[in-house]
Amino acid sequence: MEGEDSPRFGDTGAEMVLVARQGNMADSREVMNIRQASQYLGVSPDTLYKYVGEQRIPAFKLGNRWRFKKSRLDQWMEEKSSQMEAGTKHKPKAATKAAGSQ
Numbered sequence: 001m002e003g004e005d006s007p008r009f010g011d012t013g014a015e016m017v018l019v020a021r022q023g024n025m026a027d028s029r030e031v032m033n034i035r036q037a038s039q040y041l042g043v044s045p046d047t048l049y050k051y052v053g054e055q056r057i058p059a060f061k062l063g064n065r066w067r068f069k070k071s072r073l074d075q076w077m078e079e080k081s082s083q084m085e086a087g088t089k090h091k092p093k094a095a096t097k098a099a100g101s102q
Helices: 014-027 034-041 045-053 070-086 093-100
Strands: 060-062 065-069
Touching: 034 045, 034 065, 034 070, 065 070
Parallel strands: none
Antiparallel strands: 060 065
16 A cells, blocks of 8 residues: 555655655744754754843743744844845954954
């Protein structure tokens, strides 16, 4: 009996499709915990806790645990990216010093 993930018509890329589906399931999780959100954003959990404490990132508590909505994180990243592109963010001091010494 063929399952949902069984190859059809001799599809040689069935393994790739199955892996892609499994990857998409993890990526489509709307509410993430601190570990999942830190992996998604590419920062350490400690950095994420710092951002939460400084109210720099959208998060909410569910019980005593921080949670992050993927859609809100995506929106937050888009806003931060737009700010950087528009030049509304100041250069870090080290970058300003380096640029001034050239």
